[in-house]
Each structure stands twice: as structure tokens, then as C-alpha cells.
Amino acid sequence: MSVKIISKTCTGPVNIAVIKYWGKRDEKLILPINASLSGTLDQQQLRAKTTVAASAGFTKDRMWLNGQEQSLDNPRLQNVLKEIRRRARKRKSGCEDDLDMLTWRVHICSENNFPTAAGLASSAAGLACLVFSLSKLFNVDGDISDIARQGSGSACRSVYGGFVEWEMGKEKDGSDSVARQVASENHWPEMRVLILVVSADKKHVGSTAGMQTSVKTSPLLKHRAEKIVPERMQAMIEAIQKKDFESFADLTMKDSNQFHSVCLDTYPPISYMTDISHKIVRMVHAINAHFKKSVLAYTFDAGPNACLYLLEDHVPLVLGFINHFFPYDVNNEQYIRGLLSEPQKPEQKLLNDIPINPQPVGALQYIIHTKVGPGPQLLEEEHSLLDVSGMPTSLINA
Numbered sequence: 001m002s003v004k005i006i007s008k009t010c011t012g013p014v015n016i017a018v019i020k021y022w023g024k025r026d027e028k029l030i031l032p033i034n035a036s037l038s039g040t041l042d043q044q045q046l047r048a049k050t051t052v053a054a055s056a057g058f059t060k061d062r063m064w065l066n067g068q069e070q071s072l073d074n075p076r077l078q079n080v081l082k083e084i085r086r087r088a089r090k091r092k093s094g095c096e097d098d099l100d101m102l103t104w105r106v107h108i109c110s111e112n113n114f115p116t117a118a119g120l121a122s123s124a125a126g127l128a129c130l131v132f133s134l135s136k137l138f139n140v141d142g143d144i145s146d147i148a149r150q151g152s153g154s155a156c157r158s159v160y161g162g163f164v165e166w167e168m169g170k171e172k173d174g175s176d177s178v179a180r181q182v183a184s185e186n187h188w189p190e191m192r193v194l195i196l197v198v199s200a201d202k203k204h205v206g207s208t209a210g211m212q213t214s215v216k217t218s219p220l221l222k223h224r225a226e227k228i229v230p231e232r233m234q235a236m237i238e239a240i241q242k243k244d245f246e247s248f249a250d251l252t253m254k255d256s257n258q259f260h261s262v263c264l265d266t267y268p269p270i271s272y273m274t275d276i277s278h279k280i281v282r283m284v285h286a287i288n289a290h291f292k293k294s295v296l297a298y299t300f301d302a303g304p305n306a307c308l309y310l311l312e313d314h315v316p317l318v319l320g321f322i323n324h325f326f327p328y329d330v331n332n333e334q335y336i337r338g339l340l341s342e343p344q345k346p347e348q349k350l351l352n353d354i355p356i357n358p359q360p361v362g363a364l365q366y367i368i369h370t371k372v373g374p375g376p377q378l379l380e381e382e383h384s385l386l387d388v389s390g391m392p393t394s395l396i397n398a
């Protein structure tokens with residue numbers, strides 16, 4: 001007789017911060033030195049998908065990512081598993097069909113439908129999805145953002161949809177360093193996001209190591225955390241609540257610029273943005289100058305890729321500008337991915353006003369057109385990535 005397997009499959013979203021998290025006050029619990037705020041992106045375009053299964057028949061915890069077995073030795077993954085089991089035990093809710101699932105080992109299988117470890121926040125989507133899936137498996141309810149936070153700081157914001165704040169908190173045990181939804185994905189339905197992928201290569205300094213060096217060496221980071229971010233968070237929350245795009249955009253760009261200034265203020269310095277990233281910055285400011293107001297905002301994480309926030313009405317013209325300054329290979333049918341929108345060619349006299357030379361074909365690899373979306377989703381059993389024996393349905397990169 002085969003041993004019973006209980007499993008859950010979920011998807012989890014990426015989030016892109018508009019007020020950046022950079023720096024920890026506690027490395028193990030992952031407690032930040034400042035609050036942060038992000039938009040959760042729609043899972044139609046970017047998502048992690050994870051199946052977690054528990055069975056008395058499994059001999060050890062195992063994990064597969066994008067078709068390859070991974071070690072679960074990683075302390076962050078261990079902390080997440082430990083914390084989920086602890087919470088399930090505490091709530092006495094870990095039992096299903098009167099079986100003590102909490103002593104069972106788990107199998108985890110996950111895949112991302114976008115490049116992993118390429119500055120597109122795969123860790124945030126992946127860890128939020130993992131924690132959400134485990135919470136469904138072990139019937140842990142209530143806020144799980146503090147568990148996701150222990151997997152990767154920014155992951156705590158991906159457990160909610162819409163616009164999400166990660167409160168810095170003050171407690172030593174991290175109990176008040178949690179994510180909170182500022183506005184749902186339905187609050188500002190016109191908000192769109194264009195991700196300009198400059199490079200999908202692995203970054204040379206990871207966020208974890210980069211922010212450790214910044215905390216140790218950057219006086220600007222200290223000033224930012226103490227003096228700048230608290231006010232900026234208030235202003236950003238207000239801008240979102242009022243749907244004031246200009247304020248939202250200005251704050252977003254200033255915060256991205258300050259985060260990258262902190263990186264340069266780090267010793268030795270860290271530079272994530274490339275020449276192409278800086279040309280995107282110039283293009284955005286030129287477009288905003290043309291409109292005589294901010295209609296477009298850039299933000300860059302720990303890599304060269306730009307994330308542009310804008311309102312739906314401006315997407316066609318902005319895509320037209322991007323195609324002019326960053327021309328693409330016309331044979332590349334996959335250049336603009338995601339939501340459909342026909343680029344609108346800007347008038348020549350308008351382009352003449354912008355003192356940027358068009359870049360050679362290939363400066364941008366591709367563009368993802370998406371919007372703000374909901375938090376993690378529970379899927380039906382038929383979507384499982386594990387078969388009836390608890391092994392991955394496909395061991396080839398899915």
C-alpha cells in the first residue's frame with residue numbers, strides 16, 4: 001500500500017521596491033535598518049510556482065529548483081521550515097485526517113517563469129511562495145510575512161498584493177518587523193510596470209553581501225535610514241493613497257538614486273547600474289521634461305535592469321520612445337513580453353529635443369510589460385509539480 005502524501009501548490013509574485021530596503025540590524029532574523037515599500041507585480045507575467053508535499057514515507061527534506069536538486073542546508077531555508085513547523089505546533093493545527101504531519105519530512109519543488117538570480121527579485125517571489133505554500137500545507141493562518149522575511153528580507157513584501165510596506169519594527173525578536181498592505185491591487189488599476197532587461201546575468205555582488213558592506217562603511221546609509229526614509233515612507237504612502245502619480249514618481253526616482261549613491265558611498269564601492277542603465281535614466285527625465293511633469297519613474301535594484309512605473313495611458317508612447325532610443329532586432333518577436341500594447345512612434349521634432357543617441361540594437365535584451373497584482377495564490381492539485389510518489393514531474397528545466 002502506498003504511503004499517503006499531502007501536498008499544496010501555489011504561485012508567488014515578484015515585488016519591486018519604490019522605497020528601498022538596504023541594510024540589516026540583525027543578520028539572522030533579517031531585521032532591516034529602515035522601512036521599505038514596494039509594488040507587487042502581476043503573476044501572469046512573473047511568478048514562482050511551488051509544490052510542497054509532506055509524507056511519513058519521505059526519508060529527508062528535499063528541494064528542487066528549476067529542475068535541479070538543491071541543498072536544503074541553507075540556514076535561511078532551515079529557519080523558514082523550523083518556524084512554520086513551530087507555528088503549526090503552537091496552533092495545534094498541523095494535523096490533517098488525524099495524522100501528525102509535523103513529524104513528516106517535506107519535498108519542495110519550485111520553478112520560476114523568469115530568470116533566477118538575475119536582479120529580477122526571484123528570491124522574493126520564491127521565498128514568499130515557499131512560505132505561503134508551507135502555511136497552506138500545515139494550516140498556519142494569520143500573517144506569515146515575518147516567516148518569509150527570514151527567508152529573504154524583501155520576500156516579506158511579496159506575501160501581499162498591491163502596494164506593501166515592510167515596517168522596520170523595534171522589537172529585538174522581530175515580531176513587529178512585518179509587511180502590511182498599504183493599498184490593494186484594485187486601488188490604482190491604471191498603474192503599469194515596464195521592466196527593461198539590460199542583462200539577465202548573475203550580479204557580481206549579491207544584495208546580502210552588498211548591504212553588509214554598506215552598513216559597515218557608508219555614512220550616507222546611516223543618514224538615509226535615520227533622516228530620509230521615515231519622511232519618505234509617509235510621503236509615499238500618502239501619494240499612493242491619493243493616487244498622486246507625480247509625487248509617487250519623484251519619490252521613487254529619488255529613492256532609487258539614493259540607494260545607488262549609498263552603493264557608491266560603500267567602501268569598496270559597489271556599482272550595479274551600467275552605462276545603459278544611466279541612459280535609461282536620462283531618457284526618463286527627458287520624457288518627463290517633455291510632458292512638463294513626471295509621467296514615468298525608474299527604479300533600479302541590485303543590478304542594471306530598469307523597472308519603470310507609469311500609468312496605462314502613457315504606455316504606447318513610452319514604448320515608442322524606448323524603441324527609438326533602444327532599437328531591437330525586428331526578428332525578435334519576444335522583445336516585448338506580457339501585456340499587449342502597440343508602441344506609438346513619437347513625432348520626429350519631439351525626438352529631436354532629446355539629446356540622446358539611439359543605442360545599437362541589442363542594448364536591451366527584452367521588455368516585460370506588467371502591472372500591479374495580487375499576493376500568492378493557491379492552485380488546484382492538478383497543477384502539482386510533484387507526482388504521486390512525491391518526486392518532480394519533470395527534472396528538466398521547466
Ligand SMILES: Nc1ncnc2c1ncn2[C@@H]1O[C@H](COP(=O)(O)OP(=O)(O)OP(=O)(O)O)[C@@H](O)[C@H]1O
Nearest residue numbers: 048110111116117118119120121122123124126302
Ligand atoms: N522559486 C524559488 N524557490 C526557492 N528559492 C528560490 C526561488 N527562486 C530563487 N530562489 C533563491 O533565490 C536565490 C536568488 O537570489 P538573488 O538575490 O541572488 O537573486 P534575485 O532575487 O533574482 O535578484 P535580486 O534580489 O537582486 O532582485 C536563488 O539562488 C535561490 O536560492
Ligand SMILES: C[C@@](O)(CCOP(=O)(O)OP(=O)(O)O)CC(=O)O
Nearest residue numbers: 017020021152153154207208301302
Ligand atoms: C535592492 C533590493 O532589492 C534589496 C533586496 O535585498 P534582499 O531581500 O534580496 O536581501 P536579503 O534580505 O539579504 O535576502 C531593495 C528592495 O527590494 O527593497
